[in-house]
Amino acid sequence: MLQITNLHARLKDGREILKGIxxxxxxxxxxxxxxxxxxxxxxxxxVLAGRDGYEITSGSVTYQGRDxxxxxxDERAREGVFLAFQYPVEIPGVNNMYFLRAAxxxxxxxxxxxGLDAGQFLRTVRSxxxxxxxxxxxxxxxxxxxxxxxxxxxxxxFQMAMLEPRLAILDETDSGLDIDALRLVAKGVNELRAPxxxxxxxxxxxxxxxxxxxxxxxxxxxxxxxxxxDKNLAAELERRGYGAVGDAA
Amino acid sequence: xxxxxxxxxxxxxxxxxDVFVESASEPDWLxxxxxxxxxxxxxxxxxTRRRExxxxxxxRPLEQHPMLPxxxxxxxxxxxxxxxxxNAARIVLVDGRFAPELSxxxxxxxxxxxxTRQAIxxxxxxxxxxxxxxxxxxxxAALNAAFFDDGFVLEVGYGVVLDAPIEIVHLASGAGDxxxxxxxxxxxxxxxxxxxxxxxxxxxKYWRNDFALWRIEEDAVLTRIALVEESGDATHFxxxxxxxxxxxxxxxxxxxxxxxxxxxxxxxxxxxSANAECRIDGAFVVSGQEEANIxxxxxxxxxxxxxxxxxxxxxxxxxxGAFQGKIIVREGAQQTDARQTSRNLILGRRAVIDTKPELExxxxxxxxxHGASVGELDEAALFYLRSRGIPxxxxxxxxxxxxxxxAFDGVAxxxxxxxxxxxxxxxxxxxxxxx
Numbered sequence: 185m186l187q188i189t190n191l192h193a194r195l196k197d198g199r200e201i202l203k204g205i206x207x208x209x210x211x212x213x214x215x216x217x218x219x220x221x222x223x224x225x226x227x228x229x230x231v232l233a234g235r236d237g238y239e240i241t242s243g244s245v246t247y248q249g250r251d252x253x254x255x256x257x258d259e260r261a262r263e264g265v266f267l268a269f270q271y272p273v274e275i276p277g278v279n280n281m282y283f284l285r286a287a288x289x290x291x292x293x294x295x296x297x298x299g300l301d302a303g304q305f306l307r308t309v310r311s312x313x314x315x316x317x318x319x320x321x322x323x324x325x326x327x328x329x330x331x332x333x334x335x336x337x338x339x340x341x342f343q344m345a346m347l348e349p350r351l352a353i354l355d356e357t358d359s360g361l362d363i364d365a366l367r368l369v370a371k372g373v374n375e376l377r378a379p380x381x382x383x384x385x386x387x388x389x390x391x392x393x394x395x396x397x398x399x400x401x402x403x404x405x406x407x408x409x410x411x412x413x414d415k416n417l418a419a420e421l422e423r424r425g426y427g428a429v430g431d432a433a
Numbered sequence: 434x435x436x437x438x439x440x441x442x443x444x445x446x447x448x449x450x451d452v453f454v455e456s457a458s459e460p461d462w463l464x465x466x467x468x469x470x471x472x473x474x475x476x477x478x479x480x481t482r483r484r485e486x487x488x489x490x491x492x493r494p495l496e497q498h499p500m501l502p503x504x505x506x507x508x509x510x511x512x513x514x515x516x517x518x519x520n521a522a523r524i525v526l527v528d529g530r531f532a533p534e535l536s537x538x539x540x541x542x543x544x545x546x547x548x549t550r551q552a553i554x555x556x557x558x559x560x561x562x563x564x565x566x567x568x569x570x571x572x573x574a575a576l577n578a579a580f581f582d583d584g585f586v587l588e589v590g591y592g593v594v595l596d597a598p599i600e601i602v603h604l605a606s607g608a609g610d611x612x613x614x615x616x617x618x619x620x621x622x623x624x625x626x627x628x629x630x631x632x633x634x635x636x637x638k639y640w641r642n643d644f645a646l647w648r649i650e651e652d653a654v655l656t657r658i659a660l661v662e663e664s665g666d667a668t669h670f671x672x673x674x675x676x677x678x679x680x681x682x683x684x685x686x687x688x689x690x691x692x693x694x695x696x697x698x699x700x701x702x703x704x705x706s707a708n709a710e711c712r713i714d715g716a717f718v719v720s721g722q723e724e725a726n727i728x729x730x731x732x733x734x735x736x737x738x739x740x741x742x743x744x745x746x747x748x749x750x751x752x753x754g755a756f757q758g759k760i761i762v763r764e765g766a767q768q769t770d771a772r773q774t775s776r777n778l779i780l781g782r783r784a785v786i787d788t789k790p791e792l793e794x795x796x797x798x799x800x801x802x803h804g805a806s807v808g809e810l811d812e813a814a815l816f817y818l819r820s821r822g823i824p825x826x827x828x829x830x831x832x833x834x835x836x837x838x839x840a841f842d843g844v845a846x847x848x849x850x851x852x853x854x855x856x857x858x859x860x861x862x863x864x865x866x867x868x
Contacts, residue, residue, distance in 0.1 A: 233820050236812070261822035273817040277835025286831065287821035294822070326835070327817075343821065 185211045185382045186232075186252075186351055191243035193231050201227040203407030204243070209351070212379040216393055216418060217386045219404035220426045225386045226270060228404070229355040232384075233267035234260050247351065261287075262294035266349030268340040270356040275327040280339075283327050284309070284346060291347060312345040316372045334365035341372040352376070354385045358392035370395030390422040443478025446576075448499040450475040453579060463553060466565035470578035473568045480572045486728050489755035489787055490697060495668060500640040502580040503528055503611035509604050511535065514859075515632055515662070516602060517852060522546060523600040529582045529613035529641075535602070543590030546599070549616055552586040559586055563618050563646040563674075571672040571699060577614045577644040584617035584645075589625040589653075598628040598658075598849060607637020607664065617645040621653035623679070628656040630849060634692070638666040645672075651679035651706070657686045658849055660856060663693030665721070675702045677709035684710070687844050689853050690717035690725045691860040699728040704766075708737040715744045716840040718833075718860050719752035719784075726755045733766040733796075740771040745840040747777070747833055748784035750866040755787040762794045762801065769796060773803040778810065778836055780829070781868050829867045834858065 186209040193202040201224045209215050219225050231238050232245065234257030245252040252260060275283070289299040300308070313320060316338045328336050337357055344352055354373070358366055373383065373396050385392065393401070393415065401417040402409045405426065411417065442450055453471045455464050479496055480487040506528030516523075524546070525535035531548035540546045545556060552560050568575030585601055605613055621627060633641065641663065649655050663669045675684055682704075690696050702711050717725040731740050746754040756775045777786040790803040810832055818828035837857060844850040 235816055235820075256819075256825070257816060258819040258822055258824050258828070261820055267820050269817065269820075273811075273813045275811075275814045275817065275832070275835060277838045278818075278831050279835075283818070283821075283823075283831065286823050286827065287818075290822040290824060290827070347821065 187246040192241040193238045209382045213399045214383045215400045216398040223404045224407040264350035266352045268354040272336040274329045280323045316342045333360045352383045390418045393418045442475045445496040446475045446478045470566045470575045474575040500612040507606035507608040521600045524585045525602045527604045529615045543593040545588040549584035574644045574672045581614040581616035584615035586618045588620045589627045591622045592624040594626045601631040603633045605635025605639045612640040615643045619647045621649045623650040624652045626654045630658045632660045634662045635664045640668040642670045647675040649682040654683040659688040661690045669693045669696045671698045673700045677704045679706045681708045686713045688715040695724045697726040701730040703732045704738045705734045707735045710739045712741045714843045716837045717746045720749040723752045728757045730759045733762045733769045737768045742773040745776045749780040751783045753785045757789045759791040764795045767798040769799040771801045775805040777807040
């Protein structure tokens with residue numbers, strides 16, 4: 185599904201953030217990437233989703249056999265890559281439903297499918313809203329405008345449920361959530377686990393991983409993956425802290 | 434024919450003075466008004482850029498290539514999708530002249546509605562109020578007064594409430610490379626209500642130079658919507674003089690400017706009585722080499738007036754947009770509450786938007802606020818939309834539409850609002866320069 189090889193990336197100001205990432209995610213797997221603040225977690229998510237402002241100095245990212253870095257951000261999304269934002273953006277004036285339908289139909293057109301009619305669309309929206317316990321009223325508002333922090337994060341997972349990506353990258357989706365919201369988000373993500381779908385969860389805390397059990401856990405530190413293991417690594421990190429990881433490796 | 438006058442004539446006004454002919458069929462008072470107006474225009478000429486309210490437009494092309502008043506027009510129909518409800522009372526003016534076959538004048542008792550030409554005969558009392566023009570306020574209004582062919586007059590009697598919108602469609606055929614001049618009036622008597630939707634469109638090259646007077650009495654509410662979708666080669670000047678005559682008179686205006694080579698709309702509102710209310714909202718989109726200029730002056734002369742103004746603009750390509758909004762609060766106009774906002778978006782590096790809010794406050798117990806901004810599309814929002822698969826250009830269009838949509842919130846009539854939003858969508862779908 186996703187093959188990252190020796191990926192180096194720096195900011196426009198020249199600061200190198202990713203210093204040789206190697207990561208391989210197979211179809212159907214859930215990987216967790218953990219690490220302290222400033223280790224490069226969010227940069228990795230941004231680079232994979234195609235956000236501007238980063239320069240790839242070396243390495244490669246292959247997604248379903250294609251060069252991911254060569255695709256513009258919107259094409260990546262139409263090809264099935266989804267980023268759940270750490271800070272979802274408020275877009276005044278753009279209605280949620282309108283936006284969602286534009287996104288969904290962009291993907292369908294790309295795959296040579298016809299656009300959903302209003303009835304089909306509404307039925308799908310309703311069923312997925314229920315899953316995440318999002319009020320239908322929110323859908324009539326502008327994108328993320330007037331949403332609480334928790335609602336914004338649930339809206340990300342709702343969009344993921346609507347768009348049914350092949351590769352979902354969740355960037356600190358657990359941050360700022362209370363326990364009830366966290367459970368809902370986790371439930372949403374777990375429902376979306378499927379043999380053909382890979383999920384990369386980026387998180388600072390082990391908390392999320394007790395609700396969404398990963399197949400693999402990686403520790404990112406100073407722009408490199410310094411340790412990988414199974415789900416037990418997360419619990420171990422919680423105990424000993426990130427400080428010791430580098431030494432252990 | 435060259436008129437003999439006893440004052441110096443501005444060279445750019447000379448061609449217009451030369452073609453001025455009095456019509457023997459018009460009443461004396463009108464002939465006198467036209468004569469006075471043409472003289473005033475000949476003396477004053479075109480406004481220069483030194484005149485503050487004209488500083489953003491380049492009038493040289495018009496000075497160098499006079500566009501004389503149209504002699505012979507051409508019939509034309511209303512383009513698809515432009516008109517509202519087919520059953521609405523409607524006046525269609527083709528090349529500035531009443532087109533009876535496209536119009537529908539039936540309105541309830543207590544309403545006078547018809548072309549200005551008919552009003553000259555039947556309602557001289559009304560036409561005399563706006564026939565002459567000294568050009569002091571709007572230089573081209575004097576030119577209009579000298580040459581206007583037709584227009585419309587709407588008088589809504591005491592307490593008459595018109596729920597259905599009245600539609601005025603201004604069509605231009607582009608015949609003869611000419612200027613078109615209509616002179617119109619809306620008068621709302623005490624306690625009456627009316628919604629007037631004016632749509633402007635055309636083909637080819639023409640210069641539209643319209644003038645209107647609106648008078649609103651106590652407790653009356655005039656809602657006026659303008660949709661300007663002129664031809665890309667057209668020049669559109671529109672001068673409006675609105676007077677909120679007596680207590681609690683209310684004006685609710687919205688303008689959508691989405692087409693025309695050079696479009697300028699000037700609305701001047703005099704709030705001469707207590708507790709008058711005025712809302713002027715608008716949106717414009719310019720691209721290519723287009724120019725749009727919205728100029729408003731709101732003059733609070735009495736206590737307790739309320740003004741709210743929100744104008745949003747988008748410029749792409751090498752286009753130029755400008756908003757000039759002046760709010761005057763006179764000494765006696767205590768407890769005035771005025772709010773003015775101008776928000777603008779630039780797409781690309783060569784487009785320009787000027788915004789110039791101006792407050793002149795002479796009273797001490799007032800609430801006045803204004804804000805103005807010119808910015809670019811929010812990159813974070815753009816990436817968010819693209820990260821969901823929406824192609825870059827569609828994402829930009831969504832953001833621009835969303836940005837402008839706020840200005841439409843004040844359009845209370847749902848059908849009209851949706852109609853305007855559709856016209857906006859179609860304009861944006863034609864836009865080619867997104868960055």
